[in-house]
Amino acid sequence: MSGASSTRRFSRKRGPEHRPWLDWMVLPGLVAVGLVIAYPVVRTFQLATTDYNALSGMDPRPVGAENFQKLVDDPIFWEALRNTAVYTFGSVAVSALLGVLLALLTENLVGRSRILKTLLLTPWAVPFVVVAFLFRYMFDEQTGVVNAVLLQTGVIDEAVPWLVSSTWALPAVVAANVWTQTPFFFLVFSAALAAVPNEVIEAARVDRTRGWTMAYRIKLPYLRNAALVASLLMVISNFNDFAKIWAMTEGGPGYASTTFVVWVYRLAFTSFDLGYSSAIGVVWLVLLMVFAIAYVRLLRREA
Amino acid sequence: MIRPPDPQASPQSRRHPRRWLRGCAVGLAGAVLLAACGGGGGDDDSSDADGPVTITWANWATAEQTTKPAIEQVIADFEAEHPDIKIESEAIAFSDIAQQLVRRTQSGNPPDIAQLSGNDTIALAATGALAPLDQFVDDELRASINEADLENGTYEDELVAFPWVDSPQGFWYNKTLMSQAGLDPAAPPATIDELNDAMAAIKQAAPDVTPLALDTTNRAFGMTSNWAWMKTFGAEPFTEDGAQADTPEYTAYLEWMRSLAENDYIVTGPKIGEFRPRAAQNQVAFMWDQNLLQGVIQETNGMSDEEFFDTWGVTTLPTGPAGESYSVDLGHQLVMFGQSEHQEAAWTFIEYLATSENAIVNYTLAEGASLPPLSDPQGEVAELMDTPVNQAYVEQIMPTSTKPPYGQAFSAAYDPVMAGLQRILTSDASIDEVAGATHDQLASVVE
Structure with a gap:
């Protein structure tokens, strides 16, 4: 046996070999995915082009792009879009900022004081509905701790109806979301900070780099990829967040804190207008996909 | 490591392991499909001719702590009186019941009976899911019920919801x-x-x-x-x-x-x-x-x-x-679904809840804290209704009732x-x- 043929045989044994029968093993997974993901998406696109109310007792009636035209002319759509953007990006921006600050401040904790890091992570473990009710009580106009503190410290002269104010309802819900989301960013940034090469830090120290300059010029650039990934995850999560908003304000007062998901829920499950709500769902899906693709491309370019 | 051939395996599977695996994969996929498409298609106990008929009842009375003990006792009393009927109560929150029933009706899986109120009753009737009840209500029973309550449960000239309790604002x-x-x-x-x-x-x-x-x-x-x-x-x-x-x-x-x-x-x-x-x-x-x-x-x-x-x-x-x-009137009504296979038994339970003295005394006027839909209550029911609040509701408020x-x-x-x-x-x-x-x-x- 020649050496060359021996090598070929070895490669065939150990290297990647295409085994067609293995492809069939994917079939159950594909069927499951088709049932639970593809079917609802396709059905949503189909319903979006129909006039269909589940209470009418009538079959869906094809209307083409009428629902999308109605959407463009609907002032609630634009208000929900604005609220969704404020809730999604406002929460991510503030949470990321707080997360990175906390990560930098606690980076050098040693010994027992490291328990502080664990404590900072606890809001992440609290169920969303519990968070919502917690903040609902905190923001209560009559008995809430927020008004009590602000009145005591003289920041406000009279109690603010946080959750039933057209002005303050959305910021109050964002505040609750920031509280629960900051630990996630803190965790991600802490891990990323730990991965900054020691050589880089040492070199910077040799150059007498300290404090803010060290954080801003040396460490923060290393957090960029982590920030991108974490932000994308949280943007998608916030875009789809229902529990906190519903439990705190139900999208009100009026439509002051109504986001896409709350609006779709109302239309689909209390008015049963499945055609129109599916059209909103399609727009919602497309927006998320465009955002996700742009984000992933940005991430690849950074990499 | 090369495994030795399995002596228990069939000669065919030993000869064609890939084909065997492929067959397993296809079989598994088929099983997934069958499970997804055929769920719920089997017979249940309720259709067993030998045992008691099981009636499913979707309601919020058993979902709320204040009314749960009383209504469960009423159910137990009913089952004791009617050993051929078993009630399977499905506790659903008041705010969720309409959407759950619409979805279940669309998927062909509604309960036999449901407790409904206000807009939910008529909205569900509009879907065509409810069974007309006129055939069960004879003249005597009709005369014993408040006319306005019967009107509230009527949709397109058919009685689709039987009044259970009156509860006007x-x-x-x-x-x-x-x-x-x-x-x-x-x-x-x-x-x-x-x-x-x-x-x-x-x-x-x-x-x-x-x-x-x-x-x-x-x-x-x-x-x-x-x-x-x-x-x-x-x-x-x-x-x-x-x-x-x-x-x-x-x-x-x-x-x-x-x-x-x-x-x-x-x-x-x-x-x-x-x-x-x-x-x-x-x-x-x-x-x-x-x-x-x-x-x-x-x-x-x-x-x-x-x-x-x-x-x-x-x-x-x-x-x-x-x-x-x-x-x-935000009173509660009882509806029967057209797909129910046990409409006679379902009606027996509906009538018991709405008109039996036991249910009225121990639920409607007690924990339910509402009023029975009776036009001329007698005996203990009449005595219990003789309070300033009940009198105000019956004599002053109910006559002002309007139907949105x-x-x-x-x-x-x-x-x-x-x-x-x-x-x-x-x-x-x-x-x-x-x-x-x-x-x-x-x-x-x-x-």
Whole structure:
């Protein structure tokens, strides 16, 4: 046996070999995915082009792009879009900022004081509905701790109806979301900070780099990829967040804190207008996909 | 490592392991498909000819802690009296029951019977899912039930919902707080102007008290709760003829609601149930609520009947510019689904719940804290109904009952109406602008 043929045989044994029968093993997974993901998406696109109310007792009636035209002319759509953007990006921006600050401040904790890091992570473990009710009580106009503190410290002269104010309802819900989301960013940034090469830090120290300059010029650039990934995850999560908003304000007062998901829920499950709500769902899906693709491309370019 | 051949394996599978694996994969995929498509298709116990018939009953009576023990006892009593019928109760929250039933009906899996109320009853009837009940109701039974209740359960000339309990909304007034504010507790406000004066007096005497508790939440129940108030201003935001939110009457109603918010006479946001504990603590002067308020207050603060009647009274809605009082009956009804395979047994249970003395005494008038739909109650039922509150409801309030335009349009219209009302209560948006926007939205959804 020649050496060359021996090598070929070895490669065939150990290297990647295409085994067609293995492809069939994917079939159950594909069927499951088709049932639970593809079917609802396709059905949503189909319903979006129909006039269909589940209470009418009538079959869906094809209307083409009428629902999308109605959407463009609907002032609630634009208000929900604005609220969704404020809730999604406002929460991510503030949470990321707080997360990175906390990560930098606690980076050098040693010994027992490291328990502080664990404590900072606890809001992440609290169920969303519990968070919502917690903040609902905190923001209560009559008995809430927020008004009590602000009145005591003289920041406000009279109690603010946080959750039933057209002005303050959305910021109050964002505040609750920031509280629960900051630990996630803190965790991600802490891990990323730990991965900054020691050589880089040492070199910077040799150059007498300290404090803010060290954080801003040396460490923060290393957090960029982590920030991108974490932000994308949280943007998608916030875009789809229902529990906190519903439990705190139900999208009100009026439509002051109504986001896409709350609006779709109302239309689909209390008015049963499945055609129109599916059209909103399609727009919602497309927006998320465009955002996700742009984000992933940005991430690849950074990499 | 190469495994030795499995001596237990068939010769065929040993010869063609790949084909065998491929067959397994296809088989597994088929099993997944069958499981997904064929779920629920099997026979259940209820169709067993030898055993008792099982009736499934979707309701919120067993989902709420206050009513659960009583209704479970009534079910047990029924099963003891009817050993051939078994009741399988499905506890569903009041706010979720309509959407769950619509979805279940569409998927061909409704219960036999359900407890429904208000718009949900007619909305579900409009889907064609409910069985007509006329065939079960003979003349004698029909004559024993309040005519208005039968009318409330009628859709397109067919009785689709049998009245179970009556629960109209009335104008509750706290006599203690009225006295403290210098008002005559024996003379509750009879007009909107008198109510305005009374609320001002209450606010001045007790700034922490909520002068008027009214549900302004954005839900169908919220619009039902406000329907009588709108009507006393001569306003109906929509009718069968279409949107009517741009009328002077509706604007007058919104202006009055704005004045309530500006003067801190009402609190926007809480559901009516969230006001009840405050009412039990004498923190609410006037309240638009059902007769179950009595039970909640007494359970919360331990008041005796005598103490309660000394503290609280209930009467008709103060009249507005239209000069009429109105109320909406938020009573509960029992419906039977057309797909039920045991309609006779289902009807037996419905009739028992609504008309048997045991159910009325131990549930409707006790924990249910409502009124039976009987036109001429007798015996123990009549004795239990002889209270100042029940008399006020039966003799004064129920005659003012009006039925909102329930159905698909109502389900779509509540959101624009209540969202607009919330804007009036929580912002300084122009009333004309809000009324116009509400009208435009209604015109779009009510068609």
